[in-house]
Amino acid sequence: MATSSRLDAKVPQGPLETKWSKYRSSVPLVNPANKRNLEIIVIGTGLAGASAAATLAELGYKVKAFCFQDSPRRAHSIAAQGGINAAKNYQNDGDSIYRLFYDTIKGGDYRAREGNVHRLAEVSGSIIDQCVAAGVPFAREYGGLLSNRSFGGTQVQRTFYAAGQTGQQLLLGAYSGLQRQVGMGTVKMYNRHEMLDIVNIDGKCRGIIARDLVTGQLERHAAHAVLLCSGGYGNVFYLSTNAMGSNVTAAWKAHKRGAFFGNPCFTQIHPTCIPVSGEHQSKLTLMSESLRNDGRIWVPKAKNDTRPGNEIPEEERDYYLERRYPAFGNLVPRDIASRAAKERCDAGYGVGASKLAVFLDFAAAVERYGRGEANKNNIHNPSDADIIIWGKAVVKEKYGNLFDMYKQITGEDPYEVPMRIYPAVHYTMGGLWVDYNLMTTVPGLYALGEANFSDHGANRLGASALMQGLADGYFVIPYTIGAYLANEIRTGKISTDHEAFVSTEKEVKDRIEKLITIQGKTSPEVYHRRLGKIMWDKCGMARNEQGLKEAITEIRALRKDFWSDVKVMGKINEFNPELDKANRVADFIELGELMCLDALDRNESCGGHFREEFQTEEGEAMRDDENYMYVSAWEHKGPEEWELHKEDLVYENIKIAQRSYK
Amino acid sequence: MEGNMSLSLKVWRQSDKNTAGAFENYKLDGVSPDMSFLEMFDVLNEQLIEEGKVPIAFDHDCREGICGSCAMFINGRPHGPLKGVTTCQLHMRSFNDGDTIVVEPWRAKAFPVIKDLVVDRDAFDRIMSAGGFVSVNTGNAQDANSLPIPKEAADEAFSAAACIACGACVAACKNASAMLFVSAKVSQLALLPQGQAERNIRAEKMVAQMDSEGFGACTNTGACSAECPKEISMVNIARLNREYIGAKFSSTAV
Numbered sequence: 001m002a003t004s005s006r007l008d009a010k011v012p013q014g015p016l017e018t019k020w021s022k023y024r025s026s027v028p029l030v031n032p033a034n035k036r037n038l039e040i041i042v043i044g045t046g047l048a049g050a051s052a053a054a055t056l057a058e059l060g061y062k063v064k065a066f067c068f069q070d071s072p073r074r075a076h077s078i079a080a081q082g083g084i085n086a087a088k089n090y091q092n093d094g095d096s097i098y099r100l101f102y103d104t105i106k107g108g109d110y111r112a113r114e115g116n117v118h119r120l121a122e123v124s125g126s127i128i129d130q131c132v133a134a135g136v137p138f139a140r141e142y143g144g145l146l147s148n149r150s151f152g153g154t155q156v157q158r159t160f161y162a163a164g165q166t167g168q169q170l171l172l173g174a175y176s177g178l179q180r181q182v183g184m185g186t187v188k189m190y191n192r193h194e195m196l197d198i199v200n201i202d203g204k205c206r207g208i209i210a211r212d213l214v215t216g217q218l219e220r221h222a223a224h225a226v227l228l229c230s231g232g233y234g235n236v237f238y239l240s241t242n243a244m245g246s247n248v249t250a251a252w253k254a255h256k257r258g259a260f261f262g263n264p265c266f267t268q269i270h271p272t273c274i275p276v277s278g279e280h281q282s283k284l285t286l287m288s289e290s291l292r293n294d295g296r297i298w299v300p301k302a303k304n305d306t307r308p309g310n311e312i313p314e315e316e317r318d319y320y321l322e323r324r325y326p327a328f329g330n331l332v333p334r335d336i337a338s339r340a341a342k343e344r345c346d347a348g349y350g351v352g353a354s355k356l357a358v359f360l361d362f363a364a365a366v367e368r369y370g371r372g373e374a375n376k377n378n379i380h381n382p383s384d385a386d387i388i389i390w391g392k393a394v395v396k397e398k399y400g401n402l403f404d405m406y407k408q409i410t411g412e413d414p415y416e417v418p419m420r421i422y423p424a425v426h427y428t429m430g431g432l433w434v435d436y437n438l439m440t441t442v443p444g445l446y447a448l449g450e451a452n453f454s455d456h457g458a459n460r461l462g463a464s465a466l467m468q469g470l471a472d473g474y475f476v477i478p479y480t481i482g483a484y485l486a487n488e489i490r491t492g493k494i495s496t497d498h499e500a501f502v503s504t505e506k507e508v509k510d511r512i513e514k515l516i517t518i519q520g521k522t523s524p525e526v527y528h529r530r531l532g533k534i535m536w537d538k539c540g541m542a543r544n545e546q547g548l549k550e551a552i553t554e555i556r557a558l559r560k561d562f563w564s565d566v567k568v569m570g571k572i573n574e575f576n577p578e579l580d581k582a583n584r585v586a587d588f589i590e591l592g593e594l595m596c597l598d599a600l601d602r603n604e605s606c607g608g609h610f611r612e613e614f615q616t617e618e619g620e621a622m623r624d625d626e627n628y629m630y631v632s633a634w635e636h637k638g639p640e641e642w643e644l645h646k647e648d649l650v651y652e653n654i655k656i657a658q659r660s661y662k
Numbered sequence: 663m664e665g666n667m668s669l670s671l672k673v674w675r676q677s678d679k680n681t682a683g684a685f686e687n688y689k690l691d692g693v694s695p696d697m698s699f700l701e702m703f704d705v706l707n708e709q710l711i712e713e714g715k716v717p718i719a720f721d722h723d724c725r726e727g728i729c730g731s732c733a734m735f736i737n738g739r740p741h742g743p744l745k746g747v748t749t750c751q752l753h754m755r756s757f758n759d760g761d762t763i764v765v766e767p768w769r770a771k772a773f774p775v776i777k778d779l780v781v782d783r784d785a786f787d788r789i790m791s792a793g794g795f796v797s798v799n800t801g802n803a804q805d806a807n808s809l810p811i812p813k814e815a816a817d818e819a820f821s822a823a824a825c826i827a828c829g830a831c832v833a834a835c836k837n838a839s840a841m842l843f844v845s846a847k848v849s850q851l852a853l854l855p856q857g858q859a860e861r862n863i864r865a866e867k868m869v870a871q872m873d874s875e876g877f878g879a880c881t882n883t884g885a886c887s888a889e890c891p892k893e894i895s896m897v898n899i900a901r902l903n904r905e906y907i908g909a910k911f912s913s914t915a916v
């Protein structure tokens with residue numbers, strides 16, 4: 001194999017440990033007077049976008065930021081629960097930058113780029129410093145120092161958290177920095193705006209076309225660089241843990257105008273989510289991975305055991321993760337935990353009405369914490385009842401909001417009965433292909449956060465998405481963008497009257513008019529649900545050649561059907577969520593096809609990508625390093641047509657091995 | 663059809679901010695008690711689309727009670743009947759078969775209606791821009807553990823920081839005051855050492871911006887905290903008052 005000549009990752013030469021520090025000190029700078037004349041558009045105000053927009057404005061660039069919600073603070077990052085990793089080694093348990101780097105590469109099943117991942121581990125500590133300085137109220141110990149918890153795929157405690165609301169607190173920190181710049185006039189914020197295309201002039205990205213979602217008007221915005229921080233595309237599956245509005249449109253439009261799409265089939269299915277309860281279901285709710293610190297996962301040893309969980313005696317329970325993976329137990333990585341749950345349910349051991357669920361049980365943790373509290377307070381003969389009361393109080397402090405949410409959704413009290421959980425679509429490792437500078441294959445167009453194909457290979461470790469989003473926005477792009485913008489100081493102001501703006505706007509306008517004039521019989525929601533079913537059944541937790549081929553045929557038919565029979569109510573020039581949805585669903589349908597194509601190309605199993613044809617005798621993913629140790633970067637060539645480019649992955653610092661958590 | 667509840671809904675319809683709105687009545691059958699309130703609205707909207715009518719616009723995103731988007735005034739109460747629960751986390755098992763449910767947007771001068779149940783809450787962002795931050799540029803921070811913070815202070819700051827900016831406090835208040843929202847942010851930062859340098863100016867500027875947005879005065883009725891889905895405490899308002907008076911006493915900044 002050899003890397004395609006169209007892909008240059010631009011990873012600096014030299015030893016791994018000094019690549020970033022050396023590069024950072026040698027990347028071209030832009031002087032303050034020139035910065036004032038350079039405009040940057042940031043699409044998205046999640047952790048990646050808010051941190052990038054605020055930091056670039058602090059540096060002196062002129063920034064415009066966009067989000068489709070009514071406030072930048074409502075970006076999907078707000079919903080992240082469990083925590084954020086950093087190699088601080090505050091617990092003195094042997095953590096280091098190298099170990100975080102190593103865990104991430106291994107967790108990603110050896111499908112991520114070494115240079116990028118090491119940089120991520122290097123800047124992780126500064127993220128925590130920055131957030132604390134901005135007033136983020138992380139959880140603390142009685143001595144006043146920061147507290148840590150464990151997440152999957154690691155044996156150290158390096159996860160910082162704020163109850164089960166870490167994303168909220170981090171985003172509010174980044175958002176407050178953003179609002180400060182908005183107040184100073186250095187960032188202009190466009191809420192309730194949706195980017196619907198990028199505008200390229202002479203091979204460079206020079207701006208966007210956006211729609212004001214309140215008035216329906218199209219707008220042209222020019223800039224010297226555009227940053228897509230538009231999040232992931234898990235909603236292609238219809239049901240996922242993502243917010244309802246999360247969508248692929250920004251990334252997809254960029255893809256159709258030249259940005260290669262990296263590893264589109266790499267999807268993360270999270271093991272612990274509240275199971276589907278009925279047809280009406282609009283989304284799935286995550287129960288944070290942090291719960292696996294304290295919760296034990298099990299199913300009954302007997303098939304079709306219908307007793308309530310707390311009535312099944314200890315010896316009749318199968319703690320299957322502890323049994324299969326004694327070294328990591330309940331804290332194996334997500335892909336492994338998800339497949340193990342599916343295996344048990346497929347074999348007939350599932351629980352609950354649908355039989356598509358396993359138990360996540362806190363009884364042992366309640367008792368352990370209760371005893372701990374008794375000891376702390378010097379109570380020597382506590383009653384069992386008291387132990388349980390104290391234990392529940394500790395569990396409430398750690399996970400209270402998650403338990404409340406579970407109770408609200410299922411009507412069951414998880415303090416009394418074990419939770420029922422099942423895997424659900426959660427995160428997309430795939431995304432726009434970027435080089436070391438985070439630039440896509442379109443010069444001047446960058447992708448940050450979940451929107452890029454990122455540092456997580458074929459499987460992301462828990463608490464690493466928040467880390468990556470803030471690393472990209474706070475500590476990477478502010479430096480790497482200089483490499484491009486230093487050459488743009490003579491460009492001058494870009495006119496939105498340019499022919500490219502006119503023609504791109506017209507294309508967007510035509511598509512919207514087409515959507516609204518079809519006036520068929522089927523709502524965008526119904527198409528979305530149909531697409532989701534195809535994707536989940538045939539490109540979900542397990543995939544095979546035949547299913548993927550069928551899926552491609554079905555998706556193509558769905559696409560045809562959509563463009564002849566979609567029914568979009570309301571008008572163009574008004575607030576119209578139906579039209580917004582139709583636009584997004586149309587792009588999801590096209591993306592679905594590419595995901596299946598990618599999954600079909602990759603004749604191996606790795607991380608979250610599990611091809612049934614390629615597994616070990618014990619049912620573990622079987623990689624094929626000889627033939628597939630590459631990043632897939634797909635170039636869009638026309639409707640239903642793509643060309644695959646490969647970026648070889650070279651491991652100079654890590655010994656590649658069969659991943660084992662036993 | 664999935665469930666067996668039948669409902670009568672009276673929903674506020676308004677095509678834009680310049681047009682007068684009115685209630686419309688809808689019948690909905692087959693509602694399951696396991697549906698969330700917003701999923702019930704999804705079903706109603708699908709029914710409207712089938713009938714060739716424009717679906718009801720409402721704000722929502724996370725559907726997990728954390729983004730603060732959803733905002734429905736249900737049977738006279740923001741976010742409906744349950745304490746500490748947002749509209750998206752409210753489930754139909756909290757209602758009975760045959761109920762009539764009245765749904766309106768937030769009503770406040772500072773939150774103009776955009777369409778149906780969707781209102782404009784930009785005023786909150788502008789209040790944040792006035793002072794809801796610590797002025798620290800990226801890259802200036804010291805090691806995070808060089809500044810120990812007593813657990814109680816950190817926990818209390820976190821409780822205040824849990825505000826989701828939904829605006830229910832404003833909708834619940836007869837004066838449409840935004841004091842609970844403002845006090846939550848002022849408290850969070852006043853409780854932490856990082857917030858000390860700008861403590862006075864922050865309180866003054868945020869209150870001044872709040873006043874200029876057209877929110878009403880606070881008369882301490884406590885309806886805000888009682889209806890707040892995140893149960894933000896009235897203690898924060900008392901703290902804001904102290905901060906504000908202290909600030910006014912010592913400065914002439916605003």
Ligand SMILES: Cc1cc2nc3c(=O)[nH]c(=O)nc-3n(C[C@H](O)[C@H](O)[C@H](O)COP(=O)(O)OP(=O)(O)OC[C@H]3O[C@@H](n4cnc5c(N)ncnc54)[C@H](O)[C@@H]3O)c2cc1C
Pocket residue numbers: 043044045046047048049066067068069072074075076077078079080081082083084166167193194195196229230231232241242243246247249250286288426427448449450451462463464465466467469
């Ligand atoms: C329930 C849940 C819990 C999670 N918990 C954790 C956790 O504990 N730890 C962890 O590390 N990770 C967690 N994750 C993953 C993590 O939250 C996300 O990967 C991360 O927040 C993504 O951030 P982002 O900045 O890339 O994008 P997002 O936060 O998704 O932001 C996207 C932004 O782009 C804007 N946007 C998108 N398209 C357009 C467009 N066309 N025009 C204009 N604006 C647009 C949106 O308005 C939004 O502002 C969790 C994810 C979920 C779903």
Ligand code: SF4
Pocket residue numbers: 824825826827828829830831832842843846886889890891892893894
């Ligand atoms: S204080 Fe409570 S009611 Fe008011 S905006 Fe915040 S969360 Fe909503």
Ligand code: FES
Pocket residue numbers: 721722723724725726727728729730731732748749750751
């Ligand atoms: S939709 Fe996010 S809080 Fe209700």
